[in-house]
Amino acid sequence: MDRPRAVPRRQRRPRPRAARRGGPLARRGRGRGAPVLPAGDEGERRRPRLRRGGPPPPAGLPRTRQRPAAREPRAELPGAPLLGGRGLPRPDPGGRRLQLPDRAPLRGGLARERPGRVAPAVGRPEAVPVRHLPLHRPGQPGDDRGDPASRARGGRVIAPPRPAEGAVSWNVDTSCNYRCTYCTQRFKDDRARWSRDTERFLAAFSRLPGRWEVKISGGEPFVHPTLDEIVAGLAGLGFRVSVVTNFSATAERIARFVGAARGRVGVFSASLHPEYVPDVGPFLDKALATRRLLDEARDPSLPPPGFAVTCVATRDVLPRLPGLAARFADAGVTFKVQPEKQDSRVVDYSPAERDLLVSLGGHNLTGEIDHRYRGRPCWAGARYFVLDDRGEAFRCYPARRARTDRLGNLLSPAFRLLGDGSPLPCRYESCHCSVPISRGMMSRSAEETSPAPPGDRETAPAAGPSVGPRRPRMGADQLTAIRPPLQELLAAIANRAPRANDLCLTFSVQNHGSAWVQVTHDTVNFAFPHSSPPLSFLRRHFVPSLPGEGLLAFESGQYATLSHRSSSTEELAVFVDRLLDAVHDLPPDYRLDVEFVHL
Numbered sequence: 001m002d003r004p005r006a007v008p009r010r011q012r013r014p015r016p017r018a019a020r021r022g023g024p025l026a027r028r029g030r031g032r033g034a035p036v037l038p039a040g041d042e043g044e045r046r047r048p049r050l051r052r053g054g055p056p057p058p059a060g061l062p063r064t065r066q067r068p069a070a071r072e073p074r075a076e077l078p079g080a081p082l083l084g085g086r087g088l089p090r091p092d093p094g095g096r097r098l099q100l101p102d103r104a105p106l107r108g109g110l111a112r113e114r115p116g117r118v119a120p121a122v123g124r125p126e127a128v129p130v131r132h133l134p135l136h137r138p139g140q141p142g143d144d145r146g147d148p149a150s151r152a153r154g155g156r157v158i159a160p161p162r163p164a165e166g167a168v169s170w171n172v173d174t175s176c177n178y179r180c181t182y183c184t185q186r187f188k189d190d191r192a193r194w195s196r197d198t199e200r201f202l203a204a205f206s207r208l209p210g211r212w213e214v215k216i217s218g219g220e221p222f223v224h225p226t227l228d229e230i231v232a233g234l235a236g237l238g239f240r241v242s243v244v245t246n247f248s249a250t251a252e253r254i255a256r257f258v259g260a261a262r263g264r265v266g267v268f269s270a271s272l273h274p275e276y277v278p279d280v281g282p283f284l285d286k287a288l289a290t291r292r293l294l295d296e297a298r299d300p301s302l303p304p305p306g307f308a309v310t311c312v313a314t315r316d317v318l319p320r321l322p323g324l325a326a327r328f329a330d331a332g333v334t335f336k337v338q339p340e341k342q343d344s345r346v347v348d349y350s351p352a353e354r355d356l357l358v359s360l361g362g363h364n365l366t367g368e369i370d371h372r373y374r375g376r377p378c379w380a381g382a383r384y385f386v387l388d389d390r391g392e393a394f395r396c397y398p399a400r401r402a403r404t405d406r407l408g409n410l411l412s413p414a415f416r417l418l419g420d421g422s423p424l425p426c427r428y429e430s431c432h433c434s435v436p437i438s439r440g441m442m443s444r445s446a447e448e449t450s451p452a453p454p455g456d457r458e459t460a461p462a463a464g465p466s467v468g469p470r471r472p473r474m475g476a477d478q479l480t481a482i483r484p485p486l487q488e489l490l491a492a493i494a495n496r497a498p499r500a501n502d503l504c505l506t507f508s509v510q511n512h513g514s515a516w517v518q519v520t521h522d523t524v525n526f527a528f529p530h531s532s533p534p535l536s537f538l539r540r541h542f543v544p545s546l547p548g549e550g551l552l553a554f555e556s557g558q559y560a561t562l563s564h565r566s567s568s569t570e571e572l573a574v575f576v577d578r579l580l581d582a583v584h585d586l587p588p589d590y591r592l593d594v595e596f597v598h599l
Contacts, residue, residue, distance in 0.1 A: 159377040159423050160443055165240070166212045166383040167435055169397070172230065173219040173389050178246050180273050182314050182340050197391070197411070198226045202233040204391070204410045213266045215435060217244035219389075222253060231260040240302065242266040246273055247283065254290055263299030267306040272324070274317055280327065287333055303494060304566035306547065308334040310364070313357055315340075315347075322542060325360055329545030330535065334571065336364045344401045345430065346370045359542035364434040365574050367479055371431040378426045379441035380433065381405060382419035396436065398428035438570050440487070478580075478592065482507065482573045485594050486519065490569055493521045502599045507576060510591045515584040517576050520599070523552065524575070525561045528583060534560040541582035546575055 176183075205214070214234050221227055222245055234241050241261050247270035249257075258265065270287055277283050291307040298305055309328055313321060321337060328335040337360045339346045346369060349357065354369055362368045381395035385407055388400070395405035395418060405427070408415045418424060426442070436442050485505055492500040501521050509515035518525040524546070528534055535551055548565025564572075580586055 160379065160440055163379060163383045163439060163441055164211065166208070166210060167439055168212060168214045168385060168387055169435055170214055170216050170387040171218055171389060172216050172221050172227070173224045175223050176218060176220040176246070177223060177248060178220065178273060178276055180275055182312055195225050198229055200411050201230070201391070204415070205234060205239070206237055207413070207415070211238065213240040213242060215242040215244065215267070220246055220248070222249040228256055228260040231257060232262070235260065235262045235264045240264050240266040242268070244269045244271065246271050247286065248276070251286065251289065255293060258293050258297050263297050264302060265294055265305040267308065268294060270309050272309050272311045274320070280324065284328065284331055284333070288331060291333070306566055306568065308336055310336045310338055312340055313337045318353060318356065321356065321360060325542070325544070326539035329539055329549065332545070332547065332549050334545065334547045336361065339363055339369050341432065361544040361574050364438065365544060365570055366434060366437055367574050367577070371437060372429060373426045373431050373442055374429055375425050376443040377423035378436060378443070379423045380436050381407065381424055382417050384436045384441055385417065396431070396433045398431055398433070402428070438568065440569070478577050478590065479573050481592050481594065482576050483569055485596070486572050487569045489519065499598055504597050504599050506595045506597065508593045509580065509584065509586060510593055512584065512586070515580060515586065517579060519572060519576070522565065523561055523563055525559060526579060526583065528560040529557055530583070531556045534562070538579065538582065543578040543582050544571070544574055546571060
C-alpha cells in the first residue's frame with residue numbers, strides 16, 4: 001500500500017527588520033507616529049493612540065515604548081516647595097529612600113540599624129547610646145512598631161548605665177528529682193558529659209571580661225555530679241555564685257555548697273513546691289538555718305548574700321499564697337511569687353487573681369505580672385546571657401525559647417558578647433527574665449526619673465548622694481520615683497561613702513503631711529496612724545516583707561520602726577510603695593517629695 005506523501009509545512013517568512021522597528025512596513029496600528037492627544041495633556045493614564053505612518057523615532061531612543069505619563073509628574077500634584085511647606089516627605093534625589101524637609105539626607109543602611117535618639121540623663125555627661133535591632137518584619141506598619149510608650153514620648157528613652165558586674169543564668173543540667181505538673185523544663189540525664197565538661201566551662205568563664213555573677217539553675221543543680229567543683233572554680237575566678245534550687249538537698253549537701261563558694265554567694269533562691277512539701281514548717285526551719293549559714297560564711301568585702309523563697313502561683317496554690325507570704329514574713333524570710341506559664345506565656349489569670357498577685361509584689365517582687373518592655377534598652381546580650389548545659393548561649397530566656405539572638409557557644413574560644421559598649425533594645429513581646437530586671441539592666445519605666453541612678457554599687461560616687469530635697473517627676477507608676485534614690489542610698493552604703501550609715505532617705509506624700517517613710521541602711525521608719533500591730537497589719541494588706549524584717553519600735557497611732565537586712569533596691573521600692581498605699585489609703589496618682597538627710 002502506498003504511503004501518503006508528506007505535505008511540506010509552509011514556513012513563516014521573517015518580517016523585514018525595518019517593520020519590526022516601526023518603519024514604513026509596520027503593521028496596521030503598530031506605527032510610532034505623533035500622538036493624537038495635545039501636548040499639554042500628559043496626565044492622561046491611558047496609552048495614547050498613534051497615527052499610522054508617522055515619522056520614525058529620533059536617533060538614540062530606546063526600543064521600549066516611551067510613555068510620557070509614566071515619566072513626568074501629573075500637573076495637579078504639588079511640587080517640591082509645596083511639599084516642603086507642608087512638612088511632608090519628598091523623594092530623595094540621591095536614592096530611593098525618603099528625606100524629611102528639615103533634615104539632611106539619610107545615611108546608608110536601614111533606619112533601624114543606625115543609632116537611635118537617646119535623651120541625655122541628668123547627672124551624666126551624656127546618655128548611653130542605644131543601637132536598634134530589627135524588632136519587626138519589614139511588612140509591619142511603621143506606626144505599629146516598638147513600645148507604645150516610647151512612641152508617645154517621641155522615641156526618647158533613657159538607657160540604664162553599664163553594670164559593673166555582669167550576670168549569667170546557667171542551666172547547668174537538665175535532670176531533676178521532682179516532676180512538678182507545671183514545670184516547663186525538659187528532663188534528660190547526661191551526668192558523664194556534665195562531669196567531662198566541667199574544666200572546659202571553667203576555662204571558658206575565665207575568658208569573660210570583667211566581674212560576673214553566675215546564677216546556677218537546672219534542672220536541679222544539686223544533682224549535678226561536679227557542682228562543688230564548679231562553684232569552687234567560679235569563686236576562684238572572683239565571680240559571685242547564686243543558685244536556684246528546689247531545696248530538696250540535705251543540710252550537709254547545702255553546707256558543702258556554701259563552703260565551696262568561700263563567702264561569694266550572691267543569692268540563694270529556694271523554690272517551694274507544694275506538691276512535694278505538704279508541711280511548710282520543716283521547710284521554713286531549713287530556710288532559716290541556711291540563711292544563718294550563709295551569713296556566717298559571707299565575705300565582708302562583698303554585698304551580703306540574699307536568701308529568698310519562691311513559689312509558682314498555680315490556681316491550686318493561689319488561695320494559699322497570702323497565708324504563705326504572711327508566715328514567711330513573720331519569720332523575716334523574703335517570699336516571692338512567680339506567675340504560672342504555659343507554652344512560654346503567662347496563664348490567663350482573672351482580674352481578681354491578677355490583683356492578688358500584684359498585691360504580693362508581682363513576679364519576683366518586680367511589681368508586675370507580665371513584663372512587656374519591647375523596644376526599651378537592655379544590657380542583655382552584653383552584660384547578661386543565658387547558658388545551657390552544652391554551652392549554647394543566648395541573649396536572654398525569650399531569645400532561647402524563640403531560638404533567636406544566639407551568641408554562640410561559650411566553650412568556643414571565638415565566643416563574643418553582643419554590643420559595642422551600649423545596651424540593645426528588647427525584641428520580645430513578653431519578658432520573663434527577672435534577673436536583668438532586678439539587677440538594673442533594663443529600662444523599667446516609660447519615663448525614667450532623673451537623675452539617672454548608678455546601676456551598680458561599684459559605680460556610685462565615693463562621696464555618696466547629695467544631701468537635700470529632691471523633686472522627682474511622678475509617673476503613673478510611683479516606683480519610677482522611688483527606685484532611683486534608693487539605688488543611690490544602697491550604692492553609697494556599699495561603697496562605704498563618708499557617713500553613709502548616717503544617711504536617711506525620706507519619702508513624704510505631697511499634700512498629705514502625715515504620710516511619710518524614712519529608710520536607712522538597716523531600718524524603715526514610717527507614720528502609722530493605727531492601733532493594730534504593724535507587722536500583722538502589713539501582712540493583712542499584702543505588703544511584702546523585707547529580708548530580716550523585725551519590729552524595733554511602735555507607738556500606737558503614731559509611727560512604727562522596722563529592721564531590715566540586705567534588702568535590694570527592688571524589694572525596698574515595692575515595700576515603700578505598698579506600705580504607703582496600705583497605711584494611708586492613697587489615691588493611685590499620689591505624688592512624692594524625696595529628701596536625703598544626715599542623722
